[in-house]
Amino acid sequence: MTVLDTGSIAPDFTLPRDGGGDITLSALRGKPVVLYFYPKDDTSGCTQEAIEFSGLKPQFEALGATVIGMSPDAVKKHDKFKTKHDLKVDLVADEDRKIIEAYGLWVEKSMYGRKYMGVERTTFLIDASGKIARVWNKVKVSGHAAEVLEATRALKS
Incomplete structure (x- = not known):
């Protein structure tokens, strides 16, 4: 299993996005990217996380940062x-x-004694050069979104 850590180059991707079109990570070089992975749309934790990041989007944009959520x-x-x-x-x-x-x-995750495969909720702060500046496992x-915003602010200073 790949373990990405601070200083690693973030694996590039081109994936379909909401509303049509694609997003390519490497096309965003030159500015920070917050890439957060979440298990499933419209579940309580994933909804709260997306709402918190959405609420702070103007502050992220003021820092030149793009926020992207990814799930299967x-x-x-x-x-x-x-x-x-x-x-x-x-x-x-x-x-x-x-x-x-x-x-x-x-x-592999476990809930109520049942084991299953799923996405581990994790956030990566990727710097302007495409390197991982911080990981939240x-x-x-x-x-969480406010903590990521503070780390993004620190990246700029």
Whole structure:
């Protein structure tokens, strides 16, 4: 399993995004990118995380940063999720999980004694050169977006 850490080059991707079109990570070089991975659209934790990042989008933009959420859900599901909760962040669909696996986040999880494979909620702050500046593993959602914003601010100083 790949373990990406601070200083690693973030694996590039081109994936379909909500609302149509694609997002290519390397096309965003020259400015910071917040790339957060989440398990599933429209579940409580994922919804809260997306709402918190959406609420702070103007502050991220003021720092020149792009915020991208990624899950294995289809684009159509992202579109519904985005509309339902008035989300402002970009959502990309990694349906075959190739990128999620490249980031080492398709892992065995356990709930109520049942084991299954799923996405480990993780956020990467990628600097302007495409290197990983910070990693948050096994994210606890509440207040997370604000913490990422502070780290993004520190990146700029």
